Amino acid sequence: MNQKPVENNSFAPSKPPAYIPPAKRPGQIPPMYQPPADSLAGQFPNSTAPAPDSQHPPFQPGQAAAPAAPDQAATIRPSVPANAGAVPPSPAGAPGPTHHNRPAAPPPGYYQPVPRKQRADYQYLAKRSYTSKGSAAVFFAILFCMFYTELVLWGNLGISILILVAAYYAFSFWYFHEPDRRFSPAALLITIPIVVLTIGLCSSVNSSTYFITVPSLICLLAAQTALLGGMKYRSFFSWETFCALWAHLIDGPLAFLDFPFLVMGRRDKKGQRPKNSWKIFLGLLCALPFVALLLWLFASADAVFRTGLQNLARWLRIDWSHLFADALMGFLGGIFLSAVLLYCRGALPRDPLPIKGKRILDPLFAIPFLGLIDLSVLAFTFVQFAYLFGGEKGSLPGGYTYAEYARQGFFELAVALFLIFAIALLAMALCKSDRPGLYLVARLELLVLSLGGGVILCSAVKRMLLYVNVYGLSVKRGLTLWFMATASICFLFLAARCLLRRFPLVKCAGITVAVMVCVLSLFPMDGFVARYNVNAYLAGRTETEVDYYYLENLSVSALPAMVDLYLHAPSNDLAWAINQQIQDNDNRHTLWGWTIDQIGIQESIRLFRQTAGNQSSNTETPF
Numbered sequence: 001m002n003q004k005p006v007e008n009n010s011f012a013p014s015k016p017p018a019y020i021p022p023a024k025r026p027g028q029i030p031p032m033y034q035p036p037a038d039s040l041a042g043q044f045p046n047s048t049a050p051a052p053d054s055q056h057p058p059f060q061p062g063q064a065a066a067p068a069a070p071d072q073a074a075t076i077r078p079s080v081p082a083n084a085g086a087v088p089p090s091p092a093g094a095p096g097p098t099h100h101n102r103p104a105a106p107p108p109g110y111y112q113p114v115p116r117k118q119r120a121d122y123q124y125l126a127k128r129s130y131t132s133k134g135s136a137a138v139f140f141a142i143l144f145c146m147f148y149t150e151l152v153l154w155g156n157l158g159i160s161i162l163i164l165v166a167a168y169y170a171f172s173f174w175y176f177h178e179p180d181r182r183f184s185p186a187a188l189l190i191t192i193p194i195v196v197l198t199i200g201l202c203s204s205v206n207s208s209t210y211f212i213t214v215p216s217l218i219c220l221l222a223a224q225t226a227l228l229g230g231m232k233y234r235s236f237f238s239w240e241t242f243c244a245l246w247a248h249l250i251d252g253p254l255a256f257l258d259f260p261f262l263v264m265g266r267r268d269k270k271g272q273r274p275k276n277s278w279k280i281f282l283g284l285l286c287a288l289p290f291v292a293l294l295l296w297l298f299a300s301a302d303a304v305f306r307t308g309l310q311n312l313a314r315w316l317r318i319d320w321s322h323l324f325a326d327a328l329m330g331f332l333g334g335i336f337l338s339a340v341l342l343y344c345r346g347a348l349p350r351d352p353l354p355i356k357g358k359r360i361l362d363p364l365f366a367i368p369f370l371g372l373i374d375l376s377v378l379a380f381t382f383v384q385f386a387y388l389f390g391g392e393k394g395s396l397p398g399g400y401t402y403a404e405y406a407r408q409g410f411f412e413l414a415v416a417l418f419l420i421f422a423i424a425l426l427a428m429a430l431c432k433s434d435r436p437g438l439y440l441v442a443r444l445e446l447l448v449l450s451l452g453g454g455v456i457l458c459s460a461v462k463r464m465l466l467y468v469n470v471y472g473l474s475v476k477r478g479l480t481l482w483f484m485a486t487a488s489i490c491f492l493f494l495a496a497r498c499l500l501r502r503f504p505l506v507k508c509a510g511i512t513v514a515v516m517v518c519v520l521s522l523f524p525m526d527g528f529v530a531r532y533n534v535n536a537y538l539a540g541r542t543e544t545e546v547d548y549y550y551l552e553n554l555s556v557s558a559l560p561a562m563v564d565l566y567l568h569a570p571s572n573d574l575a576w577a578i579n580q581q582i583q584d585n586d587n588r589h590t591l592w593g594w595t596i597d598q599i600g601i602q603e604s605i606r607l608f609r610q611t612a613g614n615q616s617s618n619t620e621t622p623f
Contacts, residue, residue, distance in 0.1 A: 120348060121347070121348040122256075124346060124347075124348045125256060125259065125342070125343065125346040125347065125348070126259075126262075126346075127346070128342075128345055128346030129259055129262075129263055129342045129345075129346050130262075130263065133175055133345070134263045134342055134346075135263055135264075136171075136175070137175060137263075137338050137341040137342055137345075138260045138263050138264060138334075138338040138342075140171050140175075140338075140341075141260075141334040141335070141337035141338035141341060142330060142331055142334030142335075142338070143330075143334070144164070144167065144168065144171075144334065144337065145329070145330040145331070145332075145333035145334040145337055146326050146327065146330030146331070146334065147164065147330075148164060148330070148333070149325070149326045149329045149330045149333070150322065150326045150330075151163075151164065151589075151592050152164070152214075153329075154322060156588065156589045156592040156593040157201055157205070157210065157214075157593065158201070158202060158205070158588075158589075158592060158593040158594050158595045159202055159591070159592065159593075159594050159595070160589075160592040160593070161198055161201045161202060161217075162198055162201075162202050163592075165194065165198050165217075165221075168221065169191075172224075172225060172228055173228070175341065175345065176228040176229055176230075176344075176345060178230075181230065183227075183228055184227050184233075186227055186233070186236045187224055187227035187228050190220055190223060190224040190227070191224070193220055193514050193515075193517070193518050194217065194220050194221060194224070196518040196521065196522065197213055197216060197217045197220070197517070197518060197521045198217070199521075199522070200213065200518070200520075200521030200522040200523075201213060201214070201217070201521060202595055202596065203522065203524070203595060203596045203597065204524040204526075204527060204557050204595055204596065204597040205526070205555040205556050205557045205588075205595055205597065206521075206523075206524060206525045206526050206555060206557065207526065207554075207555040208475040208479075208525055208526055208554070208555070209479070209520055209521070209525050212517060212520060213517065213520065213521040216514075216517045216521075220514075222245075222249050222340075223245055223249075225249070225340065225341070225344055226244075226245055226248040226249055226344050228344070229248065229344030229345050229347065230344075230345075230349065231244055231245070231248050231344070231347075232244070232349070232350070232351055232352055233352055234352055235507070236507075236510075237504075237506045237507040237510040238506070240352045241352070244352055248340075248343065248344055248347060249340055249344075252343040252347055253336060253339035253340045253342075253343045254339075256339060256342070256343055257335070257336070257339050259339060259342050259343075260335050260338040260339055260342065261335075263338075263342070295309065315590075359429075359430055359431060359432045359433065360430055360432075361427065361430040361431045361432060362432060363431060363432060363435060363438035363439055363441070363442050364438065366427055366431050366442045366445075367438065367441055367442055367445065369427075370423075370427060370442060370445035370446065370449060371445060373420075373423065373449060374445055374448045374449055374452065377420070377448075377449060377452035377453070377456070378448070378452060380452075380456065381452050381455040381456065381459075413456055413459065413460040413463070414460065414480075416456060417453060417456055417457060417460070417487060420449060420452070420453040420456070421453065421487070421490070421491070421494070423449070424446050424449050424450055424453070424494055425494075427442065427446060428443075428446060428497065428498070443498050443499075444498075446494075446498045447495055447498040447499065450491055450494045450495040450498060451495060453491050453494075454488065454491045454492070454495070457484060457487060457488050457491060458488075460484055461481065461484050461488075464477060464480060464481060464484070465481075469541070469542075470542065470544075471542070471544055472532070472533045472536060472537075472542050472544060472546075472547075473528075473529050473532045473533055473536075474529060474550070475525060475526065475529055475554070478525055478528070478529060479525075482516065482519075482520055485516070486512065486513060486516045489512050489516075490509050490512060493505050493508045493509055493512070524557055524597065526554040526555040526557040526558050527557035527558055527560070527561065527597065529554065529558070530551055530554055530557075530558035530561035530562060531560075531561040533546055533547075533551070533561075534546060534561045534562070534564060534565045537565070538565070538568055538569075546565060548571075548573045548574050548576075548577045549577070551577055552577035552580050552581060555584075556581055556584055556585040556588070556601055557597055557601070558581065559578065559581050559582070559585065559601050559604050559605065560600050560601065560603075560604040562574065562577065562578050562581065563578060563604040563605075563607060563608045564604075566578060566608060566611070567607075567611060570611075575612060578608055582605055582608075585601060585605070
């Protein structure tokens with residue numbers, strides 16, 4: 001905002017600064033400005049005011065105000081309180097108001113913040129949180145995070161995930177249920193991928209894919225929590241929904257992180273004593289040290305009781321060194337989770353704000369830019385057709401073998417695919433459409449770029465398959481093939497978006513990623529990698545031997561394939577690797593870490609021990 005500098009003219013009449021009303025923020029009550037009597041007095045010493053005479057009588061309460069002059073009418077604001085400039089009547093015998101004790105106008109940019117407890121969002125959240133459901137949310141969040149820390153973070157993924165998700169679902173649907181409100185369709189549809197991911201985590205042990213499946217499960221549960229709480233949205237796969245989810249799951253809970261403590265310290269209507277449930281919780285918490293001391297004394301006094309207590313601790317796999325970490329991390333995580341639950345249920349209802357992207361890319365710039373990129377992509381695709389798909393397969397340059405040629409440029413192709421996809425998305429989102437002819441040319445160039453990216457993707461897949469046929473399969477190579485399959489589907493959707501302007505690209509891409517993550521969760525990656533390498537080695541399809549050390553570093557799902565290899569080609573190194581896998585499997589919790597593939601794993605362990613015992617007995621020399 002440009003303003004002219006104030007000239008230093010002593011003859012110009014001095015005017016008080018114009019009143020600027022405070023900015024109204026969402027969920028806040030507009031403040032009432034009442035300036036102090038003497039805080040701004042004497043700030044403007046050069047200002048002159050007419051003395052109270054017959055022409056300008058002093059203003060009396062109850063008297064109608066005279067019409068303002070044209071130059072003074074511009075300083076009047078409708079948001080100024082009516083009593084901001086009023087002067088209380090003087091007592092009898094006291095002198096009338098003068099210019100020196102009259103309240104001055106507020107300075108420019110003055111803003112008086114509303115107290116936190118008087119804000120509309122705070123009062124609405126307090127009204128929805130200071131209930132029995134709010135206390136239950138804090139209780140459940142702390143206990144849930146403690147069990148999650150003990151069962152999941154210490155490597156007991158298995159049926160524990162099914163128990164935790166079922167408990168979270170039972171509490172969430174009870175907590176967010178309202179008699180006069182139904183759950184949104186998106187909140188119910190998210191249940192499908194959550195159930196599939198849970199089944200996949202319970203079916204087999206795939207530690208190599210947990211960094212994708214477990215965060216995806218947590219993100220889906222978080223999004224469903226916000227939707228169950230009544231978060232409004234127009235389209236689930238949109239930037240507005242992402243901003244609303246950020247406000248409900250991160251920004252809002254952090255702003256009201258003290259509410260779990262306020263709910264815990266909430267008193268009854270008379271304000272005399274806390275809730276009875278918290279008394280019970282504090283009683284149980286204070287009794288734990290005494291229970292531990294008594295159990296230690298009883299175990300020291302009686303051998304039978306000590307043996308039973310040790311067997312119980314061994315069956316439950318209680319690690320006393322983890323208890324403090326479980327309590328600390330569970331409490332901290334429970335405070336944040338309870339803040340999320342309280343805010344999602346008690347957030348002030350707001351309509352989603354539409355966020356419209358501004359198209360700033362001129363077609364005259366986009367057409368030559370995309371044209372040069374298309375030429376480079378077409379040149380590369382011609383070479384790929386010649387060497388990988390055409391008749392010149394045997395004439396590789398420089399004496400490269402097929403495997404070396406396939407492995408050499410794979411990562412460079414992955415980076416090129418990412419750049420092509422990013423350029424196509426940005427050009428499609430930012431290119432102006434006010435000139436239909438030029439915009440059509442730009443879309444055709446984007447279509448050529450998408451098809452060229454598809455050819456590069458096929459080349460990358462061909463290279464990876466050639467490399468796998470020669471050197472075997474690994475977890476990284478399997479994840480790479482999964483990623484390229486996902487990217488190929490997204491490139492098809494990108495080409496469809498170039499042909500059809502109303503094609504829902506973001507929605508289809510989001511659903512595709514969710515489906516592919518579910519497929520990855522159900523796919524036993526570690527067991528499949530071990531099985532593929534063992535079968536390829538026994539069939540003679542690979543040029544290398546099986547790496548026992550690599551198989552030993554896989555999860556326990558690789559045990560059946562390793563035992564099959566031992567039955568066909570026994571060796572001491574392979575037996576050592578199998579014994580290491582058996583130890584890892586024994587360290588898992590028999591109950592919380594149980595998965596469906598444990599049936600085949602236990603059978604393979606029994607068969608290996610029987611075979612290894614027979615071989616050891618046959619190699620013994622007689623006396």
